[in-house]
Amino acid sequence: MTNSDTPAVRIADLGKTYPGAKVPALEGVSLSVEPGEIVVLLGLSGSGKSTLLRHVNGLETPTVGSVVSLDEKVAELRGRDLRALRGRIGFIFQQFELVGALSVLENVLTGGLSTLRGPRVGVITYPRTLREKALGHLDRVGLLEFAYQRADQLSGGQQQRVAIARALMQDPEILLADEPVASLDPESSSQVMALIREIAAERSLTVICSLHQVDLALSWGDRIVGLRGGRVVLDTRTDGLTREEVMEIYGRVATTTSEIEALEDELAEAREQVRTQEAQRAADARERLTEDFANEEPA
Ligand SMILES: Nc1ncnc2c1ncn2[C@@H]1O[C@H](COP(=O)(O)OP(=O)(O)OP(=O)(O)O)[C@@H](O)[C@H]1O
Numbered sequence: 001m002t003n004s005d006t007p008a009v010r011i012a013d014l015g016k017t018y019p020g021a022k023v024p025a026l027e028g029v030s031l032s033v034e035p036g037e038i039v040v041l042l043g044l045s046g047s048g049k050s051t052l053l054r055h056v057n058g059l060e061t062p063t064v065g066s067v068v069s070l071d072e073k074v075a076e077l078r079g080r081d082l083r084a085l086r087g088r089i090g091f092i093f094q095q096f097e098l099v100g101a102l103s104v105l106e107n108v109l110t111g112g113l114s115t116l117r118g119p120r121v122g123v124i125t126y127p128r129t130l131r132e133k134a135l136g137h138l139d140r141v142g143l144l145e146f147a148y149q150r151a152d153q154l155s156g157g158q159q160q161r162v163a164i165a166r167a168l169m170q171d172p173e174i175l176l177a178d179e180p181v182a183s184l185d186p187e188s189s190s191q192v193m194a195l196i197r198e199i200a201a202e203r204s205l206t207v208i209c210s211l212h213q214v215d216l217a218l219s220w221g222d223r224i225v226g227l228r229g230g231r232v233v234l235d236t237r238t239d240g241l242t243r244e245e246v247m248e249i250y251g252r253v254a255t256t257t258s259e260i261e262a263l264e265d266e267l268a269e270a271r272e273q274v275r276t277q278e279a280q281r282a283a284d285a286r287e288r289l290t291e292d293f294a295n296e297e298p299a
Protein backbone atom coordinates (compact mmCIF):
# COMPACT_ATOMS: atom_id res chain seq x y z
CA MET A 1 0.00 0.00 0.00
CA THR A 2 1.14 3.51 -0.65
CA ASN A 3 1.50 6.08 2.05
CA SER A 4 -1.79 7.95 1.96
CA ASP A 5 0.07 11.30 1.91
CA THR A 6 1.76 10.56 -1.38
CA PRO A 7 -0.10 10.48 -4.67
CA ALA A 8 -0.78 7.10 -6.26
CA VAL A 9 0.43 8.53 -9.56
CA ARG A 10 2.51 11.64 -10.10
CA ILE A 11 3.15 12.72 -13.67
CA ALA A 12 5.41 15.69 -14.28
CA ASP A 13 5.76 17.50 -17.59
CA LEU A 14 5.35 14.27 -19.52
CA GLY A 15 5.97 14.37 -23.24
CA LYS A 16 5.88 11.46 -25.65
CA THR A 17 6.75 11.46 -29.32
CA TYR A 18 6.53 8.06 -30.99
CA PRO A 19 9.43 7.15 -33.28
CA GLY A 20 8.82 8.62 -36.71
CA ALA A 21 5.85 10.73 -35.57
CA LYS A 22 5.76 14.38 -36.62
CA VAL A 23 3.74 15.57 -33.64
CA PRO A 24 3.94 14.48 -30.01
CA ALA A 25 1.25 12.13 -28.68
CA LEU A 26 1.60 13.83 -25.28
CA GLU A 27 3.01 17.22 -24.39
CA GLY A 28 3.56 18.94 -21.03
CA VAL A 29 1.22 16.64 -19.13
CA SER A 30 1.35 17.13 -15.35
CA LEU A 31 -1.08 15.30 -13.17
CA SER A 32 -1.29 13.86 -9.67
CA VAL A 33 -3.82 11.23 -8.73
CA GLU A 34 -4.50 10.66 -5.04
CA PRO A 35 -5.00 7.18 -3.58
CA GLY A 36 -8.63 6.16 -3.93
CA GLU A 37 -9.42 8.81 -6.51
CA ILE A 38 -11.63 7.91 -9.49
CA VAL A 39 -10.36 9.85 -12.47
CA VAL A 40 -11.75 9.92 -15.99
CA LEU A 41 -9.50 10.74 -18.91
CA LEU A 42 -11.84 12.32 -21.40
CA GLY A 43 -10.77 12.89 -24.96
CA LEU A 44 -11.48 12.34 -28.59
CA SER A 45 -9.81 9.63 -30.63
CA GLY A 46 -6.09 10.33 -30.91
CA SER A 47 -6.00 12.75 -27.96
CA GLY A 48 -3.48 10.57 -26.10
CA LYS A 49 -5.62 8.71 -23.54
CA SER A 50 -4.16 5.25 -24.17
CA THR A 51 -0.64 6.65 -24.41
CA LEU A 52 -1.04 8.33 -21.03
CA LEU A 53 -2.48 5.21 -19.38
CA ARG A 54 0.34 3.08 -20.78
CA HIS A 55 2.93 5.36 -19.18
CA VAL A 56 1.45 4.72 -15.74
CA ASN A 57 2.47 1.05 -15.76
CA GLY A 58 5.57 1.39 -17.91
CA LEU A 59 4.22 0.02 -21.18
CA GLU A 60 5.58 3.23 -22.71
CA THR A 61 8.60 5.28 -21.72
CA PRO A 62 8.50 9.07 -21.69
CA THR A 63 10.38 11.11 -24.26
CA VAL A 64 10.60 13.85 -21.61
CA GLY A 65 9.28 14.25 -18.10
CA SER A 66 8.61 11.62 -15.47
CA VAL A 67 5.99 9.25 -14.16
CA VAL A 68 6.00 8.02 -10.57
CA SER A 69 3.50 5.25 -9.86
CA LEU A 70 3.07 3.88 -6.33
CA ASP A 71 6.29 5.65 -5.33
CA GLU A 72 8.29 4.01 -8.11
CA LYS A 73 9.98 5.99 -10.87
CA VAL A 74 8.53 3.94 -13.71
CA ALA A 75 11.16 4.71 -16.37
CA GLU A 76 13.96 3.53 -14.09
CA LEU A 77 12.48 0.08 -13.51
CA ARG A 78 13.65 -2.97 -15.43
CA GLY A 79 12.92 -6.68 -15.46
CA ARG A 80 11.69 -8.05 -12.18
CA ASP A 81 11.11 -4.60 -10.61
CA LEU A 82 8.99 -3.48 -13.56
CA ARG A 83 7.00 -6.72 -13.42
CA ALA A 84 6.49 -6.19 -9.70
CA LEU A 85 5.08 -2.70 -10.30
CA ARG A 86 2.82 -3.99 -13.08
CA GLY A 87 1.58 -6.61 -10.64
CA ARG A 88 0.29 -3.77 -8.45
CA ILE A 89 -1.52 -2.10 -11.35
CA GLY A 90 -4.47 -3.86 -13.02
CA PHE A 91 -5.37 -3.02 -16.61
CA ILE A 92 -8.63 -3.59 -18.43
CA PHE A 93 -9.08 -2.99 -22.13
CA GLN A 94 -11.83 -2.08 -24.57
CA GLN A 95 -11.63 -5.48 -26.26
CA PHE A 96 -11.48 -7.44 -22.96
CA GLU A 97 -8.51 -9.49 -24.26
CA LEU A 98 -9.80 -12.81 -22.96
CA VAL A 99 -8.73 -16.15 -24.42
CA GLY A 100 -11.98 -17.18 -26.06
CA ALA A 101 -11.31 -20.90 -26.17
CA LEU A 102 -10.48 -21.11 -22.46
CA SER A 103 -13.04 -21.36 -19.70
CA VAL A 104 -14.09 -18.23 -17.86
CA LEU A 105 -12.42 -19.54 -14.70
CA GLU A 106 -9.11 -20.21 -16.43
CA ASN A 107 -9.15 -16.70 -17.90
CA VAL A 108 -9.56 -15.28 -14.40
CA LEU A 109 -6.80 -17.55 -13.11
CA THR A 110 -4.33 -16.16 -15.66
CA GLY A 111 -4.57 -12.91 -13.69
CA GLY A 112 -2.68 -14.68 -10.91
CA LEU A 113 0.08 -16.08 -13.14
CA SER A 114 2.62 -13.50 -12.01
CA THR A 115 2.63 -15.11 -8.55
CA LEU A 116 3.46 -18.54 -9.99
CA ARG A 117 6.47 -20.10 -11.67
CA GLY A 118 6.14 -21.62 -15.12
CA PRO A 119 3.21 -21.92 -17.50
CA ARG A 120 -0.14 -23.46 -16.55
CA VAL A 121 -2.54 -25.33 -18.77
CA GLY A 122 -5.93 -26.17 -17.37
CA VAL A 123 -7.73 -24.99 -14.26
CA ILE A 124 -6.52 -27.98 -12.26
CA THR A 125 -2.85 -27.00 -12.67
CA TYR A 126 -3.42 -23.87 -10.56
CA PRO A 127 -3.08 -24.11 -6.77
CA ARG A 128 -6.31 -24.61 -4.91
CA THR A 129 -6.01 -21.29 -3.07
CA LEU A 130 -5.87 -19.43 -6.38
CA ARG A 131 -8.83 -21.38 -7.75
CA GLU A 132 -10.86 -20.43 -4.69
CA LYS A 133 -9.80 -16.83 -5.01
CA ALA A 134 -10.75 -16.80 -8.70
CA LEU A 135 -14.17 -18.29 -7.95
CA GLY A 136 -14.65 -15.62 -5.28
CA HIS A 137 -13.93 -12.86 -7.79
CA LEU A 138 -16.26 -14.46 -10.34
CA ASP A 139 -18.94 -14.51 -7.68
CA ARG A 140 -18.28 -10.83 -6.96
CA VAL A 141 -18.80 -9.87 -10.61
CA GLY A 142 -21.94 -12.02 -10.73
CA LEU A 143 -20.64 -14.73 -13.05
CA LEU A 144 -20.02 -17.74 -10.82
CA GLU A 145 -22.46 -19.89 -12.79
CA PHE A 146 -20.44 -19.28 -15.98
CA ALA A 147 -17.11 -20.44 -14.50
CA TYR A 148 -16.76 -23.50 -16.75
CA GLN A 149 -18.15 -22.00 -19.96
CA ARG A 150 -15.90 -20.93 -22.80
CA ALA A 151 -15.17 -17.22 -22.50
CA ASP A 152 -16.24 -16.53 -26.09
CA GLN A 153 -19.76 -17.76 -25.33
CA LEU A 154 -20.39 -14.78 -23.04
CA SER A 155 -21.85 -11.42 -24.00
CA GLY A 156 -19.57 -8.39 -24.25
CA GLY A 157 -20.68 -7.05 -20.88
CA GLN A 158 -20.09 -10.42 -19.24
CA GLN A 159 -16.67 -10.70 -20.86
CA GLN A 160 -15.67 -7.33 -19.48
CA ARG A 161 -16.80 -8.46 -16.02
CA VAL A 162 -14.56 -11.52 -16.43
CA ALA A 163 -11.70 -9.16 -17.32
CA ILE A 164 -12.41 -7.21 -14.11
CA ALA A 165 -12.30 -10.45 -12.09
CA ARG A 166 -9.02 -11.33 -13.81
CA ALA A 167 -7.54 -7.94 -12.88
CA LEU A 168 -8.59 -8.47 -9.26
CA MET A 169 -6.44 -11.62 -9.08
CA GLN A 170 -3.43 -9.30 -8.87
CA ASP A 171 -4.84 -7.52 -5.80
CA PRO A 172 -4.09 -4.28 -7.63
CA GLU A 173 -3.72 -0.94 -5.90
CA ILE A 174 -4.38 0.98 -9.10
CA LEU A 175 -6.82 -0.01 -11.82
CA LEU A 176 -6.32 1.40 -15.29
CA ALA A 177 -9.22 1.02 -17.69
CA ASP A 178 -8.86 2.00 -21.34
CA GLU A 179 -12.31 2.72 -22.80
CA PRO A 180 -13.71 -0.30 -20.95
CA VAL A 181 -17.24 0.14 -22.31
CA ALA A 182 -16.57 1.41 -25.82
CA SER A 183 -17.66 -1.93 -27.33
CA LEU A 184 -20.76 -2.34 -25.15
CA ASP A 185 -24.41 -1.37 -25.43
CA PRO A 186 -25.64 1.35 -23.05
CA GLU A 187 -27.17 -1.03 -20.51
CA SER A 188 -24.08 -3.27 -20.24
CA SER A 189 -21.98 -0.11 -20.14
CA SER A 190 -23.74 1.23 -17.07
CA GLN A 191 -23.52 -2.16 -15.35
CA VAL A 192 -19.80 -2.46 -15.99
CA MET A 193 -19.07 1.14 -14.95
CA ALA A 194 -21.14 0.73 -11.77
CA LEU A 195 -19.32 -2.49 -10.96
CA ILE A 196 -15.92 -0.82 -11.36
CA ARG A 197 -16.96 1.93 -8.94
CA GLU A 198 -18.34 -0.50 -6.36
CA ILE A 199 -15.23 -2.66 -6.46
CA ALA A 200 -12.99 0.41 -6.31
CA ALA A 201 -14.81 1.54 -3.16
CA GLU A 202 -14.65 -1.90 -1.53
CA ARG A 203 -10.91 -2.16 -2.15
CA SER A 204 -9.89 1.51 -1.91
CA LEU A 205 -8.60 1.26 -5.45
CA THR A 206 -7.29 4.22 -7.36
CA VAL A 207 -8.92 4.19 -10.79
CA ILE A 208 -7.89 5.97 -13.97
CA CYS A 209 -10.34 5.26 -16.75
CA SER A 210 -10.41 6.67 -20.25
CA LEU A 211 -13.76 7.43 -21.84
CA HIS A 212 -14.96 9.53 -24.73
CA GLN A 213 -18.55 10.12 -23.59
CA VAL A 214 -19.02 13.39 -21.67
CA ASP A 215 -22.22 12.27 -19.90
CA LEU A 216 -20.74 9.02 -18.66
CA ALA A 217 -17.57 10.79 -17.54
CA LEU A 218 -19.63 13.33 -15.57
CA SER A 219 -21.90 10.85 -13.85
CA TRP A 220 -19.18 8.33 -13.08
CA GLY A 221 -15.91 10.07 -12.25
CA ASP A 222 -14.86 12.11 -9.20
CA ARG A 223 -12.65 14.12 -11.46
CA ILE A 224 -12.34 14.71 -15.18
CA VAL A 225 -9.07 15.27 -16.97
CA GLY A 226 -9.71 16.38 -20.53
CA LEU A 227 -7.08 15.68 -23.17
CA ARG A 228 -6.85 17.38 -26.48
CA GLY A 229 -4.01 16.82 -28.93
CA GLY A 230 -1.87 15.31 -26.17
CA ARG A 231 -2.35 18.22 -23.76
CA VAL A 232 -4.44 18.53 -20.62
CA VAL A 233 -7.11 21.10 -21.39
CA LEU A 234 -9.43 20.45 -18.46
CA ASP A 235 -8.83 19.14 -14.95
CA THR A 236 -11.67 19.52 -12.53
CA ARG A 237 -13.76 17.71 -9.95
CA THR A 238 -17.16 16.63 -11.19
CA ASP A 239 -19.18 17.75 -8.10
CA GLY A 240 -21.67 20.36 -9.19
CA LEU A 241 -20.22 20.46 -12.69
CA THR A 242 -22.83 20.56 -15.43
CA ARG A 243 -22.70 19.00 -18.86
CA GLU A 244 -22.90 22.48 -20.36
CA GLU A 245 -19.82 23.58 -18.45
CA VAL A 246 -17.85 20.55 -19.59
CA MET A 247 -19.04 20.96 -23.15
CA GLU A 248 -18.20 24.62 -23.02
CA ILE A 249 -14.61 24.03 -21.99
CA TYR A 250 -14.14 20.69 -23.69
CA GLY A 251 -16.23 21.47 -26.75
CA ARG A 252 -14.46 24.75 -27.31
CA VAL A 253 -11.11 23.05 -27.39
CA ALA A 254 -12.47 20.06 -29.26
CA THR A 255 -13.43 22.20 -32.22
CA THR A 256 -10.34 24.39 -32.45
CA THR A 257 -9.34 25.45 -35.91
CA SER A 258 -6.50 22.97 -36.40
CA GLU A 259 -8.85 20.20 -37.48
CA ILE A 260 -10.79 22.51 -39.75
CA GLU A 261 -7.56 23.84 -41.23
CA ALA A 262 -6.34 20.31 -41.87
CA LEU A 263 -9.61 19.54 -43.65
CA GLU A 264 -9.38 22.72 -45.68
CA ASP A 265 -5.84 21.87 -46.72
CA GLU A 266 -7.02 18.46 -47.85
CA LEU A 267 -9.90 19.99 -49.78
CA ALA A 268 -7.65 22.53 -51.46
CA GLU A 269 -5.31 19.73 -52.46
CA ALA A 270 -8.20 17.71 -53.87
CA ARG A 271 -9.49 20.72 -55.82
CA GLU A 272 -6.02 21.34 -57.21
CA GLN A 273 -5.83 17.70 -58.32
CA VAL A 274 -9.20 17.95 -60.07
CA ARG A 275 -8.09 21.14 -61.79
CA THR A 276 -4.86 19.50 -62.99
CA GLN A 277 -6.75 16.45 -64.23
CA GLU A 278 -9.26 18.60 -66.04
CA ALA A 279 -6.53 20.66 -67.67
CA GLN A 280 -4.78 17.45 -68.74
CA ARG A 281 -8.00 16.02 -70.21
CA ALA A 282 -8.65 19.24 -72.11
CA ALA A 283 -5.10 19.22 -73.45
CA ASP A 284 -5.49 15.57 -74.51
CA ALA A 285 -8.76 16.33 -76.22
CA ARG A 286 -7.25 19.28 -78.07
CA GLU A 287 -4.33 17.14 -79.18
CA ARG A 288 -6.65 14.39 -80.45
CA LEU A 289 -8.76 16.92 -82.31
CA THR A 290 -5.70 18.46 -83.93
CA GLU A 291 -4.52 15.00 -84.93
CA ASP A 292 -7.94 14.11 -86.31
CA PHE A 293 -7.91 17.28 -88.41
CA ALA A 294 -4.37 16.66 -89.53
CA ASN A 295 -5.17 13.07 -90.55
CA GLU A 296 -8.40 13.96 -92.26
CA GLU A 297 -8.30 13.17 -95.91
CA PRO A 298 -8.77 16.26 -97.98
CA ALA A 299 -12.24 16.34 -99.40
N1 LIG B 1 2.44 2.80 -30.99
C1 LIG B 1 2.29 3.96 -31.61
N2 LIG B 1 3.16 4.37 -32.57
C2 LIG B 1 3.04 5.54 -33.20
N3 LIG B 1 2.05 6.43 -32.93
C3 LIG B 1 1.16 6.11 -31.99
C4 LIG B 1 1.22 4.86 -31.29
N4 LIG B 1 0.18 4.82 -30.40
C5 LIG B 1 -0.49 5.97 -30.57
N5 LIG B 1 0.08 6.75 -31.50
C6 LIG B 1 -0.34 8.10 -31.91
O1 LIG B 1 -0.35 8.91 -30.75
C7 LIG B 1 -1.50 9.74 -30.71
C8 LIG B 1 -2.30 9.44 -29.45
O2 LIG B 1 -2.82 8.13 -29.57
P1 LIG B 1 -3.61 7.38 -28.41
O3 LIG B 1 -3.82 5.99 -28.89
O4 LIG B 1 -2.91 7.57 -27.14
O5 LIG B 1 -4.97 8.20 -28.41
P2 LIG B 1 -6.37 7.82 -27.74
O6 LIG B 1 -6.86 9.04 -27.09
O7 LIG B 1 -6.21 6.61 -26.92
O8 LIG B 1 -7.28 7.52 -29.01
P3 LIG B 1 -8.50 6.47 -29.17
O9 LIG B 1 -9.70 7.11 -28.54
O10 LIG B 1 -8.64 6.34 -30.66
O11 LIG B 1 -8.09 5.19 -28.50
C9 LIG B 1 -2.25 9.47 -31.99
O12 LIG B 1 -1.86 10.45 -32.93
C10 LIG B 1 -1.78 8.12 -32.42
O13 LIG B 1 -1.82 7.97 -33.81
Ligand SMILES: [Mg+2]
Nearest residue numbers: 049050051178
Ligand atom coordinates in the same frame (compact mmCIF):
# COMPACT_ATOMS: atom_id res chain seq x y z
MG1 LIG C 1 -7.06 4.73 -26.98
